[in-house]
Amino acid sequence: MSGEGKTESVKRTAIATEAMTHLDHLYRVALHLAKGPADADDLVQETFVRALAAHEQFDPGTNMKAWLTKILYNFFFDHYRRNKRWLAAEDGVQPEFEHWQHPADLNSGPESHVLRKELDDQIVQGLSKIPEEFRAPIVLVDIGDFSYGEVAAILSCPIGTIRSRLSRGRKLMQQYLKAYMGDEEKNSG
Amino acid sequence: MTCDETQEIITGLLDGELLDAERASLESHLEECPDCRLAVEQERRVKRALHASAERVRAPSALRDRILSDRRIFPEQNRRRWQDYLWPKPRLALPALAVGLILTVALPAFFLLKPKSEPIASAALKTYRLFTRGELSVQRAENPNELVEQLTRAVGGHFHPMGYDLTAMQLRPVAGLVRDIQGRHILIAIYQGRGGTLFCYTFFGSEEDAPVDAAKFFDPVKKINFYAFSQDGLNAVLHREGEIICILASEMPMENLLALAKSKARPS
Numbered sequence: 444m445s446g447e448g449k450t451e452s453v454k455r456t457a458i459a460t461e462a463m464t465h466l467d468h469l470y471r472v473a474l475h476l477a478k479g480p481a482d483a484d485d486l487v488q489e490t491f492v493r494a495l496a497a498h499e500q501f502d503p504g505t506n507m508k509a510w511l512t513k514i515l516y517n518f519f520f521d522h523y524r525r526n527k528r529w530l531a532a533e534d535g536v537q538p539e540f541e542h543w544q545h546p547a548d549l550n551s552g553p554e555s556h557v558l559r560k561e562l563d564d565q566i567v568q569g570l571s572k573i574p575e576e577f578r579a580p581i582v583l584v585d586i587g588d589f590s591y592g593e594v595a596a597i598l599s600c601p602i603g604t605i606r607s608r609l610s611r612g613r614k615l616m617q618q619y620l621k622a623y624m625g626d627e628e629k630n631s632g
Numbered sequence: 633m634t635c636d637e638t639q640e641i642i643t644g645l646l647d648g649e650l651l652d653a654e655r656a657s658l659e660s661h662l663e664e665c666p667d668c669r670l671a672v673e674q675e676r677r678v679k680r681a682l683h684a685s686a687e688r689v690r691a692p693s694a695l696r697d698r699i700l701s702d703r704r705i706f707p708e709q710n711r712r713r714w715q716d717y718l719w720p721k722p723r724l725a726l727p728a729l730a731v732g733l734i735l736t737v738a739l740p741a742f743f744l745l746k747p748k749s750e751p752i753a754s755a756a757l758k759t760y761r762l763f764t765r766g767e768l769s770v771q772r773a774e775n776p777n778e779l780v781e782q783l784t785r786a787v788g789g790h791f792h793p794m795g796y797d798l799t800a801m802q803l804r805p806v807a808g809l810v811r812d813i814q815g816r817h818i819l820i821a822i823y824q825g826r827g828g829t830l831f832c833y834t835f836f837g838s839e840e841d842a843p844v845d846a847a848k849f850f851d852p853v854k855k856i857n858f859y860a861f862s863q864d865g866l867n868a869v870l871h872r873e874g875e876i877i878c879i880l881a882s883e884m885p886m887e888n889l890l891a892l893a894k895s896k897a898r899p900s
Contacts, residue, residue, distance in 0.1 A: 452707070459705050460847040464860060466699070467885040470691035484695045491705045504852050508887065559688075566685045584647060585679050586686040591649050610643040617678045 458498045458507075462491060465508050468587060469515055475570050475582045476519050489522075490515040512587065513597045516579075562623050569619035577612030580605050585613075633661045638668050646676055690885070751843045753870055753879055755813045756833050757863050759820060760881055764829070770807040770822060779808045783819045786810040793819040793834045794878050796896045802826040830882040837877035842870045849890065854899045860890055869893040 469490055473483040494501070494514050501510055570578055583594045584605075595602045633641075641658045644650045650658070662669050699705055762768040773779035784792040787810060798804070803823040811818045816835050823830040842848075842859035849858045859870040867889050868881040880893050 456706070457848075461849060463696075463699070463847065464849075464886045464890055466691045466696060467689070468887055470695065471686050471689045474689065480692075484692070484698070487691070487695060488699055488702065491699050492702065495705050562681060563685045563688065566682060581682065585682040588683075591644075591647065606640050606644055606649070609647075610640045613643065613675050613678050614639075616682070617674055620678060620681065 454503075455495060455498050457503075458501055459491070459495055461507055462494055462511055465511055468508060469511060471586050472512060472515060472582055473519075475567075475578060475586070486515065486519060489518055493518060506593070508587075509589065509593045509597060512583070512589070516597055562620075565620055565623050566616075569616050572619065573612055573615045577608050577615060580609040581612045581616065584609055633657050635661075635665060635668055638662075638665075639671070642668065642672050642675055645672065646679055687885075752814050752816065752818075752835075752837065752841050753833075753843055753846075753861070753868065754863055756811070756818050756820075756835075756879065757831075757866055757868055757881055759809075759811060760829075760831050760866055761864060763822065763831075768809070770809045772807045773805070776805045779805050779821065783808045783810060783821065787817045787819060790817075791819070791834065791836065791876055793821045794832055794873075794876075794896070796823075796832060798823055798827070798830065798892075801892070803828070803830055828882060828884060830880060830884070833877075833879040833881070835877055836875055837872075838875075839870075839872050839877075841877055846870065851894055851897070854894070854897055856894075856897050856899060858890060858893055858897070860886055862886070871897050873898055 466487070469487045470483060473486040473490075474480065477483040477486050490511060494511055497514070501507065570581065573581075579598055580594055583589045583597060584591070589597070591602045591605045594605050598605070638658060638661055641650065641654055645655065645658055662672065759768055763770065771779070771782055773782065780793055793808065803825040805821050806824045807822040809820050809822075811820060816837070819834040821832045821834070823832065839857060839859070843861050843863075846859035846861035849860065850856075851858060856871050856873075861868055861870075866881055866883060867886045868879055869886075869889050869892075870877060870879045871893055872878075878893075878897070880889055880896075882889055884892075
């Protein structure tokens with residue numbers, strides 16, 4: 444391998460390694476887009492493949508999490524939507540998400556564990572029922588911790604649109620979770 | 633400002649995305665309007681529940697393995713490097729082969745005779761699981777300063793634990809201990825709270841104390857290397873401040889732990 448080839452290979456490996464630190468985040472986003480865990484796995488793996496194929500476009504020191512998320516969304520919109528492997532509100536899908544971890548908390552008993560699991564299930568179902576245009580900003584802001592500016596860049600739409608869709612989306616989630624929010628408050632208090 | 637107009641502005645408020653002027657008019661409206669104050673609280677609860685629920689999601693280990701073994705993502709570099717370096721240079725092939733044969737015999741003998749020791753970082757991390765199983769004896773302390781003082785005293789004042797303030801992550805120091813591992817004193821500060829459990833290990837060492845398979849990240853701003861690694865379902869990030877090594881270990885996602893270590897590390 445030439446010196447240039449070696450440098451390229453080192454750079455590529457560094458990007459792949461850093462990308463692995465965002466695996467949980469990408470998986471969370473993918474779970475709320477794909478129809479089920481198997482499709483979410485494929486979506487995340489393909490995101491990694493595409494990111495590494497385009498690794499020269501990544502500028503080290505910039506926001507890798509946002510870069511990877513944009514690749515995931517672009518792939519999702521181009522491919523998954525076309526092949527109907529995305530989660531549509533009208534599907535009313537209730538996927539089995541077995542990847543929620545409920546680590547034993549020293550201060551919580553089995554009852555709060557069950558309540559938290561129930562709330563998690565309701566959140567998954569609630570998100571699956573709201574239209575995708577409202578779901579995407581919620582997933583990126585509330586789950587992905589992105590700023591409006593970053594979400595606007597990922598979804599290629601104005602910041603004002605992000606805020607209004609987020610507001611509508613949270614209202615829909617609020618209605619959906621109404622019966623459970625009291626438990627959440629007690630549980631987290 | 634009417635109540636209808638406030639709805640989106642409330643969203644911006646909760647996300648810290650308001651301009652000063654928007655914030656001022658919203659705050660003045662909220663002072664007079666109990667309905668909108670309730671709306672703020674309700675939306676905050678939804679946001680908090682969504683975030684907390686997502687924090688409990690981890691990528692399945694099968695997916696992690698699939699990605700790590702996907703040669704489009706991680707090419708098989710070691711074999712290629714060996715072939716690239718040796719075989720294109722035939723004059724080096726025979727001597728290299730001879731050295732290789734000698735090493736094949738000598739290295740196993742060397743390692744069989746040498747006492748085995750695991751990397752100090754890996755050995756230290758085992759205390760986390762001991763603690764969660766209640767098998768680790770620790771010094772409890774209500775006051776963080778008292779804890780730092782106790783730990784520093786335990787190593788004769790030669791160094792002190794990294795006194796990180798993690799209250800923003802709803803973690804506070806609750807206990808500590810000193811552990812002797814491979815002849816070195818390791819100070820362990822234990823943080824707990826609604827943010828979970830986090831161990832902070834402090835000891836004299838070098839970056840060579842990071843496991844060989846740790847992923848290395850360089851922070852160009854602080855000019856510090858960070859080494860991320862996982863062990864037994866636990867994520868850990870090691871960095872060096874002068875002669876002191878700090879390892880943060882937690883079950884929180886690696887990106888969060890790495891971001892935390894990067895934000896707290898102090899350039900030496």
